[in-house]
Amino acid sequence: MIDITHGIPPQHVLQGALVLAKTLPYMPPGVHVAVVDPGVGSDRKPVALQGAEGRFYVGPDNGLLLVAADRLGGIEQAVEITSEEHMLTPVSRTFHGRDIFSPAAAHLALGVELAELGQSLDPEELRRLEVPEPQVGSSRIRATALYVDRFGNIQLNLTSGDLEQVGIVPGTKVELEVRFERYFAIAARTFAEVRPGDVVVYEDAYRAIALAINQGDAAHMLSARVGEEVLLWPA
Amino acid sequence: MIDITHGIPPQHVLQGALVLAKTLPYMPPGVHVAVVDPGVGSDRKPVALQGAEGRFYVGPDNGLLLVAADRLGGIEQAVEITSEEHMLTPVSRTFHGRDIFSPAAAHLALGVELAELGQSLDPEELRRLEVPEPQVGSSRIRATALYVDRFGNIQLNLTSGDLEQVGIVPGTKVELEVRFERYFAIAARTFAEVRPGDVVVYEDAYRAIALAINQGDAAHMLSARVGEEVLLWPA
Amino acid sequence: MIDITHGIPPQHVLQGALVLAKTLPYMPPGVHVAVVDPGVGSDRKPVALQGAEGRFYVGPDNGLLLVAADRLGGIEQAVEITSEEHMLTPVSRTFHGRDIFSPAAAHLALGVELAELGQSLDPEELRRLEVPEPQVGSSRIRATALYVDRFGNIQLNLTSGDLEQVGIVPGTKVELEVRFERYFAIAARTFAEVRPGDVVVYEDAYRAIALAINQGDAAHMLSARVGEEVLLWPA
Numbered sequence: 001m002i003d004i005t006h007g008i009p010p011q012h013v014l015q016g017a018l019v020l021a022k023t024l025p026y027m028p029p030g031v032h033v034a035v036v037d038p039g040v041g042s043d044r045k046p047v048a049l050q051g052a053e054g055r056f057y058v059g060p061d062n063g064l065l066l067v068a069a070d071r072l073g074g075i076e077q078a079v080e081i082t083s084e085e086h087m088l089t090p091v092s093r094t095f096h097g098r099d100i101f102s103p104a105a106a107h108l109a110l111g112v113e114l115a116e117l118g119q120s121l122d123p124e125e126l127r128r129l130e131v132p133e134p135q136v137g138s139s140r141i142r143a144t145a146l147y148v149d150r151f152g153n154i155q156l157n158l159t160s161g162d163l164e165q166v167g168i169v170p171g172t173k174v175e176l177e178v179r180f181e182r183y184f185a186i187a188a189r190t191f192a193e194v195r196p197g198d199v200v201v202y203e204d205a206y207r208a209i210a211l212a213i214n215q216g217d218a219a220h221m222l223s224a225r226v227g228e229e230v231l232l233w234p235a
Numbered sequence: 236m237i238d239i240t241h242g243i244p245p246q247h248v249l250q251g252a253l254v255l256a257k258t259l260p261y262m263p264p265g266v267h268v269a270v271v272d273p274g275v276g277s278d279r280k281p282v283a284l285q286g287a288e289g290r291f292y293v294g295p296d297n298g299l300l301l302v303a304a305d306r307l308g309g310i311e312q313a314v315e316i317t318s319e320e321h322m323l324t325p326v327s328r329t330f331h332g333r334d335i336f337s338p339a340a341a342h343l344a345l346g347v348e349l350a351e352l353g354q355s356l357d358p359e360e361l362r363r364l365e366v367p368e369p370q371v372g373s374s375r376i377r378a379t380a381l382y383v384d385r386f387g388n389i390q391l392n393l394t395s396g397d398l399e400q401v402g403i404v405p406g407t408k409v410e411l412e413v414r415f416e417r418y419f420a421i422a423a424r425t426f427a428e429v430r431p432g433d434v435v436v437y438e439d440a441y442r443a444i445a446l447a448i449n450q451g452d453a454a455h456m457l458s459a460r461v462g463e464e465v466l467l468w469p470a
Numbered sequence: 471m472i473d474i475t476h477g478i479p480p481q482h483v484l485q486g487a488l489v490l491a492k493t494l495p496y497m498p499p500g501v502h503v504a505v506v507d508p509g510v511g512s513d514r515k516p517v518a519l520q521g522a523e524g525r526f527y528v529g530p531d532n533g534l535l536l537v538a539a540d541r542l543g544g545i546e547q548a549v550e551i552t553s554e555e556h557m558l559t560p561v562s563r564t565f566h567g568r569d570i571f572s573p574a575a576a577h578l579a580l581g582v583e584l585a586e587l588g589q590s591l592d593p594e595e596l597r598r599l600e601v602p603e604p605q606v607g608s609s610r611i612r613a614t615a616l617y618v619d620r621f622g623n624i625q626l627n628l629t630s631g632d633l634e635q636v637g638i639v640p641g642t643k644v645e646l647e648v649r650f651e652r653y654f655a656i657a658a659r660t661f662a663e664v665r666p667g668d669v670v671v672y673e674d675a676y677r678a679i680a681l682a683i684n685q686g687d688a689a690h691m692l693s694a695r696v697g698e699e700v701l702l703w704p705a
Contacts, residue, residue: 010385010386010387010452011450026568038427038449038450039427040425040427041424041425041426041427041428042425042427042428092439092440093424093425093437093438093440094425094426094437094439094440095439095440098261098440099440150480151480152480189511189563190510190511190512190563190564191511191564192508192509192510192511192512193511193512202563202564203563204562204564204565205562205563205564205565205568205569214508215481215508217480245620245621245622245687246685273662273684273685274662275660275662276659276660276661276662276663277660277662277663327674327675328659328660328672328673328675329660329661329672329674329675330674330675333496333675334675
């Protein structure tokens with residue numbers, strides 16, 4: 001068993017989905033259970049999915065599993081978990097992680113066939129999250145903060161290709177606007193290239209563009225949270 | 236080794252005892268070590284207990300282990316851990332988790348007999364915590380907050396039977412008083428049944444009555460902490 | 471795999487080094503990976519070290535590994551990790567924990583020779599941290615807070631021998647100055663010897679002198695952080 005994180009803030013399904021998607025490529029194939037489940041007790045379905053490369057996904061049908069599964073080759077087979085003999089009964093109304101998802105995952109890990117866990121679902125009907133898209137103009141980018149890590153680094157919904165479209169490459173001075181406040185930053189390959197305290201725009205270890213402060217906490221300094229709009233342009 | 240939690244707030248023996256009691260039924264029999272130990276270095280005894288179903292308990296004699304052990308069939312045999320050859324020496328005065336409890340548990344897990352760890356104790360003489368009892372009147376309940384989880388959900392010392400005595404069942408509108416402030420709430424089977432932001436009174440996954448806010452943090456909104464008094468009555 | 475902690479505050483290399491040094495004596499020999507790496511992406515070297523007693527150390531050459539390695543018998547052999555076939559490629563510029571250190575440690579754990587990981591380094595040229603030294607006068611001590619644990623206990627760069635030089639032994643009343651504020655404290659063998667709320671000066675479980683408050687949080691009460699200067703003298 002590998003415990004990836006217990007650090008997703010409550011109810012943040014999109015953050016959970018993104019962390020899963022960026023972490024699983026570094027995890028061996030197996031049964032991946034994820035639970036960020038504000039809709040527990042509603043009619044959202046508990047699901048188990050068979051993906052590519054021998055990977056299985058178990059969790060709520062709220063989009064949490066799909067960003068990862070879609071990026072890792074898609075879904076070959078999906079079921080709604082309905083088989084009571086593969087659950088911990090009586091099933092509580094508010095903790096399906098314990099009573100439905102973990103037992104289903106344990107059964108899959110022991111070799112139980114996916115189809116035994118419940119009734120088949122069309123993978124196209126699974127709920128998918130809308131990951132915010134950036135607006136990349138000719139001289140300016142409107143981006144969204146997708147994730148803030150424990151260092152306060154802010155991951156944006158941008159790639160280095162997006163930055164290049166407005167002329168931002170490593171070395172470019174950049175201006176940022178967050179919550180009506182403007183900041184100077186510098187595009188760099190790594191935060192060690194800038195002075196302590198400088199804001200840096202860089203490609204992070206998952207190939208997403210992120211904002212950081214060398215030896216500081218960018219989210220705190222910029223008062224930025226997940227979902228925050230960030231404008232960027234060459235200074 | 237299964238690591239249940241490192242999230243008990245410092246010195247909160249009762250919270251530790253309640254988490255242990257509600258978690259162990261989902262854990263396989265084995266040697267359970269728990270350390271919330273503000274009295275380390277005083278004359279409180281280090282103890283090892285043999286319970287029912289092949290379960291052992293190791294920790295300080297401050298009540299931490301007893302709520303769980305009593306609920307899971309009681310204690311068959313108890314010793315004060317005094318055998319130095321089963322300790323890590325020299326024993327520090329402030330970290331018996333490392334020097335006494337973990338080594339004793341490791342020896343038990345390896346098959347050492349309980350009696351070898353020290354001198355026998357009468358299980359009746361072990362220290363037991365007083366778990367606060369609710370006052371259930373004909374129309375009103377005076378309850379106590381026992382535990383607040385990381386979602387801000389507040390577990391009370393109530394069962395659904397207590398609520399029924401004052402006429403509160405799923406669907407009933409409820410009035411709450413916490414710290415001289417009053418709030419409206421609704422009794423429901425799950426927080427997904429109420430609107431986002433509503434306060435809900437529900438039976439949680441451990442069959443205790445709890446307060447939550449759908450997609451919110453009840454402890455923060457109600458300024459309620461462990462030990463807080465909560466009054467409830469039908470609205 | 472034993473996961474020691476994920477609780478070192480970002481960028482605090484010295485805290486990481488001290489936690490490693492006090493924890494490893496309780497860990498079995500093996501391959502120890504540590505990553506507190508604010509200089510990732512700069513010219514600081516990734517290193518792997520062979521120490522005494524079958525211990526290996528892997529991490530950044532910023533002093534993080536050396537306090538532990540020096541205390542546990544010194545370093546027999548050191549390499550800069552340069553072998554790309556023992557890395558996860560492409561190597562990111564900001565997360566060598568994932569791409570260089572963990573893969574190198576995994577190879578060592580599988581029996582790969584240290585020399586295969588890269589080019590030899592002189593152990594004397596590895597970067598060492600300066601651990602602050604106390605000033606112990608004839609009647610007064612000027613100490614530094616090295617570490618604050620999750621209970622708020624403050625570890626100082628002092629031993630019981632330092633305290634004895636100014637006449638502080640268990641039972642002595644002590645005066646403290648932190649941030650221009652003065653406090654009374656008592657030297658004791660354990661915090662259980664003083665009343666709840668009292669500040670206590672004691673030898674902690676790692677044989678360092680620490681400040682604590684019985685059933686309280688000393689760091690919060692004294693507004694003390696890592697690096698804080700603490701003056702002590704007999705009251």
